[in-house]
Amino acid sequence: QKEVEQDPGPLSVPEGAIVSLNCTYSNSAFQYFMWYRQYSRKGPELLMYTYSSGNKEDGRFTAQVDKSSKYISLFIRDSQPSDSATYLCAMGNTNAGKSTFGDGTTLTVKP
């Protein structure tokens, strides 16, 4: 079983919808949690970075971490066609150390 499991998708939603992307993990030592966005044929781009449990908001994006359930989520409000990409969750137990990635969820937002 993988240390990080990500909802596989693909996910297709209409423009303006609220999107929920989710990952679960098994390693209780993880303390740093990231979400990356990857457009086709591009490198992953860091979207959200959180430490420990709680919520973090940045514009239309909200990251939630529930360490007690070993569950993290990324919410996208008012989704736009430009949000169409693959989203990767990642987590690690030390700052600047190795991260373990989920396999990604591909999102399509239809106009």
Next chain:
Amino acid sequence: DAGITQSPRHKVTETGTPVTLRCHQTENHRYMYWYRQDPGHGLRLIHYSYGVKDTDKGEVSDGYSVSRSKTEDFLLTLESATSSQTSVYFCAISDGKQFFGPGTRLTVL
């Protein structure tokens, strides 16, 4: 954008030939990483470096070696390329947050 470049961006080679991929950073970050990305497997860590001449293996290191003689450069070498090493290779750097380069598409025929 984080100052990370990878070269070459595309390469086609034949089985059994050596291949070296280069990652160059202008951010002076201590940590550098090499990943491969394949359908169904996500991003998998090949090797990483935590300083000049300090490197360690990741989860898929067999068939790969690395070197870091300067802070800004991290080289990935496939000593004898195989078709199973056809992939997209990403370099990343970290100061606490990990930033990725644009990737190298490698095809081994």
